Amino acid sequence: MILCERGKAEEALSRIREIIDKLKLTVNEEKTRICKVPEGEFDFRVYTFGRLYSATTGKARTGMRHGVGWQVEPRVAWLGELLQGSSDRRAYRALDSYTATRLRRRLRNKYKVRRRRGGTYPSQYLYGHFSPVRLTGPWLLTCRA
Numbered sequence: 001m002i003l004c005e006r007g008k009a010e011e012a013l014s015r016i017r018e019i020i021d022k023l024k025l026t027v028n029e030e031k032t033r034i035c036k037v038p039e040g041e042f043d044f045r046v047y048t049f050g051r052l053y054s055a056t057t058g059k060a061r062t063g064m065r066h067g068v069g070w071q072v073e074p075r076v077a078w079l080g081e082l083l084q085g086s087s088d089r090r091a092y093r094a095l096d097s098y099t100a101t102r103l104r105r106r107l108r109n110k111y112k113v114r115r116r117r118g119g120t121y122p123s124q125y126l127y128g129h130f131s132p133v134r135l136t137g138p139w140l141l142t143c144r145a
Contacts, residue, residue, distance in 0.1 A: 001044050009034045038062045096134055100126055 004012040020027050035042040041050025052063040104121045113120055
């Protein structure tokens, strides 16, 4: 994503192509386009940028929406490809811990629950109720190729 002044997009794109060529890389033409915000909108990662309207006043503004077009399956597949062949159990434990922490934070925010001594949403509850994929544990030995 490149942000530039109005009327400078073509110039910026051609300059980026030169830089990419010098690095011996290629520009993905399917993903490359010029978008005029706020008239148009574009997706970047899990956000959609463009014109939004206030729910209370109805006034237009430029902003972003989270989660538009966000799908879990492609991200899980990407993570699986990234980890395939890795035998670093510390990395798996770190990912499990990170996932559980983010899930706990999401649940606390969603249900307006404050953090408690001893923890909110213990692991037994998270893995029993929501069944997130765990990268550590006995199943790892049976699933590895």
